[in-house]
Amino acid sequence: MPRQLAVAVIAVSSALLVTSCSTTLQGSAVSVFDDPFSVAGMPATDGPSGLRSSAPEPTRDVEGTDDGAIDQLARQAISDIEEYWEGAYNESFGGEFRPVRELISWDANGFDDTEFCGDSTFGIVNAGYCFPDKNIGWDRGEFLPALAKEFGDVSVLDVLGHEYGHAVQDQAGLVDDDTPVLVSEQQADCFEGAYLRWVAEGNSARFTVSTGDGLNNVLAAVIASRDPVLSEDDPNVGYDEHGSAFERVSAFQFGFTDGVQACASIDMQEIEQRRGDLPVLLPEDQTGELAITEKSVRDVIGAMDNLFSPRNPPQLNFEAADCPDARPSPPVSFCPATNTIAVDLPALAEMGTPGEVEEKVTHARGDNSAYSVLMSRYMQAIQLEHGGVALDNAEAALRTACLTGVATAKLSKDSSTPDGNTITLTAGDVDEAVSGMLTNGLAASDVNGESVPSGFSRIDAFRVGVLGDQERCFKRFD
Structure with missing residues (x-):
């Protein structure tokens, strides 16, 4: 029986530039709903994004930590995410919110005998939620540092907010062994969006996210987590499917705009309706590229x-x-x-x-x-x-x-x-x-x-x- 492990799948070796080659328009608001200078009803503004200098101490300890800067950032992220769900969980699902049991940090390049979800963490450049153990873990050696370098500290909120979304799914009974991975992943993307909205609105004592460059960097990290493009004859088709960039960004935006209830409504019917006739797989023996002539x-x-x-x-x-x-x-x-x-x-x-x-x-x-x-x-x-x-x-x-x-x-x-x-x-x-x-x-x-x-x-x-x-x-x- 395969382990029930939800992981983030993100390539991190090259930057996605979020600066624009086009210039930015200036103007005044049109309406609260269709103002082009707003983001889901919030003003589109630039400003600091990341950990506040006045942030309180983190509330969670981490197993296996080296007490370095990236683990301290992750501790703060988890503490913040849990503060959000302590308020949002009961309102959305009823009952009392239960934090994950343990947080586990490892160095994918290290030989420290750390285990996560029953496996050695050596070579695991990733982050994940372990359903059986109710734990969240991450690689502090390569994965989170590379994300923070490419997309800023807010990308750590992105990844750990997604993994905590899996924990919320599990606790709320939204998923089981028969739930398609695609549904589970896009619900978690949506929960992540709901949490980031709370931060963007200024409710977090630990983090800020501007609705301009800050949110653009978050979206860049979401795009980075897209599935690779596969052809119809690829043996990996249908295995561990997370969704395209278009689908994952859409799910994130549903949560950011409409909140937790929008996330709970994501199922295969909704995803297929959203996908429509858009191509998912390449025809056999095609690259999908047409030379520009x-x-x-x-x-x-x-x-x-x-x-x-x-x-x-x-x-x-x-x-x-x-x-x-x-x-x-x-x-x-x-x-x-x-x-x-x-x-x-x-x-x-x-x-x-x-x-x-x-x-x-x-x-x-x-x-x-x-x-x-x-x-x-x-x-x-x-x-x-x-x-x-x-x-x-x-x-x-x-x-x-x-x-x-x-x-x-x-x-x-x-x-x-x-x-x-x-x-x-x-x-x-x-x-x-x-x-x-x-x-x-x-x-x-x-x-x-x-x-x-x-x-x-x-x-x-x-x-x-x-x-x-x-x-x-x-x-x-x-």
């Missing part, structure tokens, strides 16, 4: 013409953008005055170059990192033809993200090109778009390449489009 760019634009049937399709050129009424947004720019999409092909190809396998990159990067930006400029032409909406403000930026989501969903099915071929997004492409929304924001920017401060809001708008249609985007972001 002049022909491929023309094919994508031609497929968009067929899918959206504008009365006056935008023209495409591969020369420097020259536009009287908009600033360039390289590598792809849309000019409303001439209804033209200008493509810097070498720069676009560079944007869409996949990371080397040996890099074990934590961000999702590939051809759709670039094609999603190309699609976003096409969707600005759709907005121009629609009429009655501005193209150069914050609402336009989020509307563009939303409509790019619509285009992404449409292109996930075979789409015809002018020469009679087909073009189709494959597994991993949606994650590349989501990662781009966070890292550079170009697919979620207005006609001048300006975006809103919050990666959370950009990705949320993109998901509205993936799960909706054009009409919904125009109504939501008018």
Whole structure:
């Protein structure tokens, strides 16, 4: 019988940059619900994120600790998470909250005979919750230090908040031996989001998380925990499935926006509805990558013409953008005055170059990192033809993200090109778009390449489009 162990699965050897290549729009609030300068009803602000200088002493001891800085940070994180659940558990599930029995720290490179969930911890570069023992453990040697280095101290809250989500599931009876791993993992992502909302609202005595860069770093760590892209013939298909970046970020956002009750409602039916027709597995013997060439760019634009049937399709050129009424947004720019999409092909190809396998990159990067930006400029032409909406403000930026989501969903099915071929997004492409929304924001920017401060809001708008249609985007972001 396999051990009942829930672990975090995150590659940590390369940074996911959360600084944006696009600029940030300034402005004033529109409404408490649809303010583009807010995050789930909270102001989108930058500021300190991490352990407060005035934080009280941690309340939990750790077995096997070296009493170093990373274990002290983890102790503070667990103490904080437990303070949150002491208030939220009874309100959500009834009954008294019971903390996990033990916290266990190990060095994956050490020979200290530490065991976690019945196994030696040597070589275990991870963190996890052990269902039989009701314990949480982590690797202090590589895993948590690498996360903190790449994404900041808030990434430790991310990982341990997720693992404590498993403990809450277990205590509340939300999971059993028949619960799919995918459901268990995304519920835990959601519980993590509910906890981080509590921190972002200023309720934690130990930590702060800004809704700008701080939350962007948390989302970067969530994206890093996505499943690898597998092909249909891979023997690991269906084994220990955690979900794509799109799915895991969505689950986190449900918890952050709607709280614990939204998490308890996540099941396979909800996940399958959210997944819809989006590709999950690559066809056999395919990489999922389409080289970015002049022909491929023309094919994508031609497929968009067929899918959206504008009365006056935008023209495409591969020369420097020259536009009287908009600033360039390289590598792809849309000019409303001439209804033209200008493509810097070498720069676009560079944007869409996949990371080397040996890099074990934590961000999702590939051809759709670039094609999603190309699609976003096409969707600005759709907005121009629609009429009655501005193209150069914050609402336009989020509307563009939303409509790019619509285009992404449409292109996930075979789409015809002018020469009679087909073009189709494959597994991993949606994650590349989501990662781009966070890292550079170009697919979620207005006609001048300006975006809103919050990666959370950009990705949320993109998901509205993936799960909706054009009409919904125009109504939501008018």
